[in-house]
Amino acid sequence: MTDVRKLRILIVDDQSAQTGALCDVLRQYQYEAEGCGSAESALERLQAQSFDLMLSDLNMPGMDGIELVKAAMQRDPDLACIIMTGEGSIATAVRAMQAGALDYIVKPFKASSLLPVLARAQATRSLRLANAELERQLRLNVIELAEANQRLEQARTAAEHANAEKSRFLSNMSHELRTPLNGILGFAQILAADKLPATQLEKQRFARNIVQSGQHLLKLVNEILDLARIEAGKVPLAIEAVDLPTVLQECRMMVTPLAAKHDVSLGFGAVPPLRLRADRTRLVQVLINLLSNAIKYNREQGKVAVACSAAEGQRLRISVTDTGPGLDADQLQHIFQPFNRLARDEAEEGSGLGLALTRRVVEAMQGFVGVESKPGQGSTFWIELQLAPETTQLVQHA
Numbered sequence: 319m320t321d322v323r324k325l326r327i328l329i330v331d332d333q334s335a336q337t338g339a340l341c342d343v344l345r346q347y348q349y350e351a352e353g354c355g356s357a358e359s360a361l362e363r364l365q366a367q368s369f370d371l372m373l374s375d376l377n378m379p380g381m382d383g384i385e386l387v388k389a390a391m392q393r394d395p396d397l398a399c400i401i402m403t404g405e406g407s408i409a410t411a412v413r414a415m416q417a418g419a420l421d422y423i424v425k426p427f428k429a430s431s432l433l434p435v436l437a438r439a440q441a442t443r444s445l446r447l448a449n450a451e452l453e454r455q456l457r458l459n460v461i462e463l464a465e466a467n468q469r470l471e472q473a474r475t476a477a478e479h480a481n482a483e484k485s486r487f488l489s490n491m492s493h494e495l496r497t498p499l500n501g502i503l504g505f506a507q508i509l510a511a512d513k514l515p516a517t518q519l520e521k522q523r524f525a526r527n528i529v530q531s532g533q534h535l536l537k538l539v540n541e542i543l544d545l546a547r548i549e550a551g552k553v554p555l556a557i558e559a560v561d562l563p564t565v566l567q568e569c570r571m572m573v574t575p576l577a578a579k580h581d582v583s584l585g586f587g588a589v590p591p592l593r594l595r596a597d598r599t600r601l602v603q604v605l606i607n608l609l610s611n612a613i614k615y616n617r618e619q620g621k622v623a624v625a626c627s628a629a630e631g632q633r634l635r636i637s638v639t640d641t642g643p644g645l646d647a648d649q650l651q652h653i654f655q656p657f658n659r660l661a662r663d664e665a666e667e668g669s670g671l672g673l674a675l676t677r678r679v680v681e682a683m684q685g686f687v688g689v690e691s692k693p694g695q696g697s698t699f700w701i702e703l704q705l706a707p708e709t710t711q712l713v714q715h716a
């Protein structure tokens with residue numbers, strides 16, 4: 319759309335007859351002209367309204383044309399200023415141009431000589447404005463480019479991090495797979511070597527070891543596959559409203575023998591009659607891992623306490639607290655990573671994938687996991703899951 323607005327010009331001259339005549343002439347040439355008798359009143363006008371051009375006398379009582387140009391351009395750097403000067407003061411007019419005026423015209427002048435000066439000044443002003451717009455665009459582009467670069471850098475760092483994680487995972491996995499495999503091969507070789515003196519009892523022991531290592535290997539492989547499938551988002555979750563008391567009771571029955579074996583007592587606090595949005599089988603898997611960890615990594619005659627509490631955003635928190643050795647800050651940082659078994663717990667059976675699976679499964683169910691622990695003071699592992707819609711009311715009043 320073309321701009322049809324008339325150009326606005328401010329004429330500043332202490333001789334009002336001169337100003338009035340000039341305004342009249344310029345109005346005939348499609349200018350919107352306004353006159354001012356002093357530099358001071360011109361500045362007030364410029365403050366109140368925006369002008370495209372200013373045509374100012376050089377010598378005026380009070381503030382002169384040069385000072386006016388400086389002050390006006392400070393307010394609006396794009397204002398096109400032209401100085402009117404007498405024959406003898408051209409050198410001063412040059413000073414005015416150095417102060418920012420675009421041009422000067424020697425008095426007295428005719429309209430025919432003023433108009434080209436105004437047109438030139440206006441053209442320069444348009445160029446300046448276009449230039450300023452280009453600069454603004456350029457600055458915007460530079461900012462956008464910098465932001466894009468930053469995003470790219472972040473993506474690169476994330477990719478490198480993921481790559482390092484994968485490599486670490488692969489090397490840990492090979493190590494974990496090799497241990498039981500070596501066991502199987504070792505015992506099988508003994509059994510296969512006829513020359514070795516082995517009693518029937520020993521042979522049975524070797525065979526048992528092979529079976530145990532094989533089972534461990536199978537569990538490992540299954541869990542690795544499970545982890546990979548969950549990570550790839552390929553595990554279909556059957557989300558339903560799962561009854562909390564029933565699930566906790568089921569888990570309790572399942573871990574009671576392990577608790578008895580480790581001489582650890584189980585305490586389930588008051589379980590609210592709520593239903594959670596979860597995949598039932600996966601929820602049991604998660605809770606069994608937290609409970610069995612709390613039992614396995616506990617002390618003799620230790621305790622495990624399960625508690626339920628309302629959490630933010632219509633969620634319920636299930637916490638499993640133990641009286642075990644606790645974890646320091648470094649251990650806490652890596653505890654949910656795969657194969658992160660602590661050296662002190664090597665005696666306990668496990669593949670080191672339980673917590674990694676727990677985190678991924680809970681997050682896939684739009685929940686959260688976390689842990690609070692201090693060395694020597696036991697640990698509390700917790701999960702938070704959404705409540706099924708019809709039970710959200712209950713927990714608010716709980």
Ligand SMILES: Nc1ncnc2c1ncn2[C@@H]1O[C@H](COP(=O)(O)OP(=O)(O)OP(=O)(O)O)[C@@H](O)[C@H]1O
Binds near residue numbers: 644667668
């Ligand atoms: N409650 C706890 N207290 C202290 N250490 C714990 C606790 N839970 C887990 N850990 C430590 O974190 C490691 C990882 O636990 P995770 O459940 O992932 O694997 P795991 O129990 O070794 O094997 P599995 O895959 O059979 O669960 C454990 O080996 C143990 O060293």
Ligand SMILES: [Mg+2]
Binds near residue numbers: 668
């Ligand atoms: Mg575990």
